[in-house]
Amino acid sequence: MYPPLDELLGTARVVALPLVTRFRGIETREAMLLEGPSGWTEFSPFVEYGDPEAATWLAAAIDFGWSELPVAARSxxxxxxxxxxxxxxxxxxxxxxxxxxxxxxxxxxxxxxxxxxxxxxxxxxxxxxxxxxxxxxxxxxxxxxxxxxxxxxxxxxxxxxxxxxxxxxxxxxxxxxxxxxxxxxxxxxxxxxxxxxxxxxxxxxxxxxxxxxxxxxxxxxxxxxxxxxxxxxxxxxxxxxxxxxxxxxxxxxxxxxxxxxxxxxxxxxxxxxxxxxxxxxxxxxxxxxVRRVVPSPELLDRYAATADRTRWWRARLERCLRLLPAE
The missing domain is CATH 3.20.20.120 (Enolase-like C-terminal domain)
Known part of the structure; x- marks a missing residue:
């Protein structure tokens, strides 16, 4: 089963990071970070993607934050x-x-x-x-x-x-x-x-x-x-x-x-x-x-998205979670 919504949103942080150069038509990259029992993970489908496509990205985020990692063949x-x-x-x-x-x-x-x-x-x-x-x-x-x-x-x-x-x-x-x-x-x-x-x-x-x-x-x-x-x-x-x-x-x-x-x-x-x-x-x-990454609380605060964008991402995660198939 996927983790419940309140568990996902309990640690969720939304950031807006500037790019060095305009890339893929954008100058700022938004992302939602979540902390699961296996470590920090990321849910960051591009903002123009619809919920069905974005839900696949959420499945990946949950997999990385809530599951064991496969055996590595290289470091x-x-x-x-x-x-x-x-x-x-x-x-x-x-x-x-x-x-x-x-x-x-x-x-x-x-x-x-x-x-x-x-x-x-x-x-x-x-x-x-x-x-x-x-x-x-x-x-x-x-x-x-x-x-x-x-x-x-x-x-x-x-x-x-x-x-x-x-x-x-x-x-x-x-x-x-x-x-x-x-x-x-x-x-x-x-x-x-x-x-x-x-x-x-x-x-x-x-x-x-x-x-x-x-x-x-x-x-x-x-x-x-x-x-x-x-x-x-x-x-x-x-x-x-x-x-x-x-x-x-x-x-x-x-x-x-x-x-x-x-x-x-x-x-x-x-x-x-x-x-x-x-x-x-x-x-x-x-x-x-090859390593996991732990965000800096200071950087999460410095690059925190606006309240409106944070609400948008939280609502998006909730919608996408409903679209994930029952396991």
Whole structure:
């Protein structure tokens, strides 16, 4: 059974954290933190998500705060830098926030920008990482198939590790993958996994070479592990721009995977201008230590959301809890 509402809300704290750079269309990240018998956990679906989708994130939060952790196969996880859709001249200071990272994920297809902007950004990242660095790009499903094919050709000279969610639908991904397979650039699926009613559909359709998995959108560590074991494709564990508490959940998922071929997208605390802990999960020599995170009471107070936003989140949790299936 899930814990009762009063137990969940008894420790709930809502924070609003500023970002270093506008990312994913937002400048402030809101999150609700809860303390369960196993430790602190996070419920932080983006504010525009409806309750049915957000309820899956609540299931993940409860799983992490009220259940035992799986056995870890590793004590640290290598991570990638994340480069928002900044101008090329800002790439050096962006990468500097990710010390030791040998891999960078570069956001492309930003509304209001051009493919030339993307090429310049990716070129700047490649120049800084050097020939041995790994560069992956993420379009968040913004291109149609023709646009994606054209963009991949334009970006191919920078030796891409893979292209993440170039198109929105499984059918488009499958068509694009057929078109560019001769180029040897893998296609990774993100939204087609975490937002799908059937997360395995993208693999069955032959629409991706790699799956990006995020623990909150998939309903928790146990469910994400089950999906990764069924899919038959390599996976990359990534974040949803959480606080360090939520990132710890993703780290424990990455630590429990039998194999981990790719650097993980779990260093996004470096995109936050503030966090909820004095010891945030930021990379050291390109890796994160696998550990739980305890928030600082002073930081919880400093970055507390307004009373109106706190009421909104508490009401949201109550609605989402009603949507969780009886166990």
């Amino acid at each position: 640290s996880v290598r991570v990638n830098a994340t480069v928002p859709a900044v101008t090329a001249d800002l790439v050096p200071e962006t990468l500097a926030r990710f010390p030791g990272c040998r891999t960078a994920k570069v956001k492309v297809a930003e509304p209001g920008q051009t493919l030339e902007d993307d090429v310049a950004r990716v070129a700047a990242v490649r120049a800084l990482l050097g020939p041995e660095g790994r560069v992956r790009v993420d379009a968040n499903g913004a291109w149609n198939v023709d646009e994606a094919e054209h963009a991949i050709h334009a970006l191919a000279p920078y030796d891409l590790e893979y292209v993440e969610q170039p198109c929105a639908t499984v059918e488009e991904l499958a068509e694009l993958r057929r078109r560019v397979k001769y180029m040897g650039i893998p296609i990774a699926a993100d939204e087609s996994v975490r937002k799908a009613e059937d997360p395995l559909a993208v693999a069955r359709a032959g629409a991706a070479d790699i799956l990006v998995i995020k623990v909150q959108p998939l309903g928790g560590i146990a469910r994400a592990l089950a999906i990764s074991s069924e899919v038959g494709l390599p996976v990359v564990v990534s974040s949803a721009l959480e606080t360090s508490v939520g990132l710890s959940m993703g780290l424990h998922l990455a630590a429990a995977l039998p194999t981990l071929e790719f650097d993980c997208g779990l260093a996004t605390a470096s995109l936050l201008a503030a966090d909820v802990t004095d010891a945030p999960l930021t990379p050291i020599d390109g890796a994160l230590a």
